[in-house]
């Protein structure tokens with residue numbers, strides 16, 4: 238599946254890997270030699286403080302920024318050596334849901350979802366409508382086709398953005414803070430949705446989050462970006478860590494509302 242290390246992350250095939258990546262914006266160095274691997278078909282979560290480089294990891298994987306040195310393997314291709322044209326082929330395999338959602342304000346939800354297919358395929362109107370319906374079903378959104386993005390709630394918007402990210406059947410889904418700004422019930426709904434998408438469609442999911450509790454529930458693998466360097470492991474491994482920085486991070490940034498037993502949230506999550 239990949240030309241880089243074939244296992245190592247919990248024994249699974251590696252779908253995405255960074256090898257000794259140095260990334261700096263001007264004289265601001267974000268990574269001095271980051272190496273990490275994301276297993277195929279699993280949910281990996283990137284945690285870290287604000288400015289630690291979480292979004293930058295996703296942008297490096299998507300080939301949106303290039304590192305000063307090191308290699309980045311995405312589904313077997315080293316994106317650091319590809320031309321823009323060649324990158325296009327790799328990006329077809331990626332679904333990206335960025336921090337701001339980024340649906341187009343002037344287009345209806347239907348047109349927002351149809352957009353990637355109109356741009357990149359020659360599918361008929363009927364086929365496009367069927368594809369949009371299928372993704373809206375996948376994210377449990379109904380009767381929103383004719384609405385504009387500003388007519389949706391925050392949670393619905395996240396779901397619509399997620400539907401758009403999976404329009405072209407990506408094999409790897411990158412999500413930047415899909416839970417930000419959501420109430421605890423909506424966090425659990427999006428979380429369940431992502432896990433379902435991962436299990437049903439066998440998509441490799443790499444997501445950035447600052448919700449510790451949610452991460453511990455849904456992640457197969459965690460990459461924690463700390464000032465001293467990156468630490469990776471399963472949620473259980475991180476919980477057992479004796480490293481003071483890891484322990485500190487995991488206890489500090491608790492999303493308390495998610496920790497509390499909440500029957501309503503569980504019921505809502507179960508409905509999706």
Ligand SMILES: Nc1ncnc2c1ncn2[C@@H]1O[C@H](COP(=O)(O)OP(=O)(O)OP(=O)(O)O)[C@@H](O)[C@H]1O
Pocket residue numbers: 262265267285286287288289290291292293294
């Ligand atoms: N295009 C850019 N130009 C200059 N500096 C940048 C650029 N993108 C990111 N940075 C810097 O790189 C560092 C990491 O940014 P990044 O957006 O990856 O952080 P983050 O962990 O996602 O933070 P947050 O949790 O606030 O979203 C920050 O210091 C940021 O200022």
Ligand SMILES: [Mg+2]
Pocket residue numbers: 291292293336413
């Ligand atoms: Mg970010």
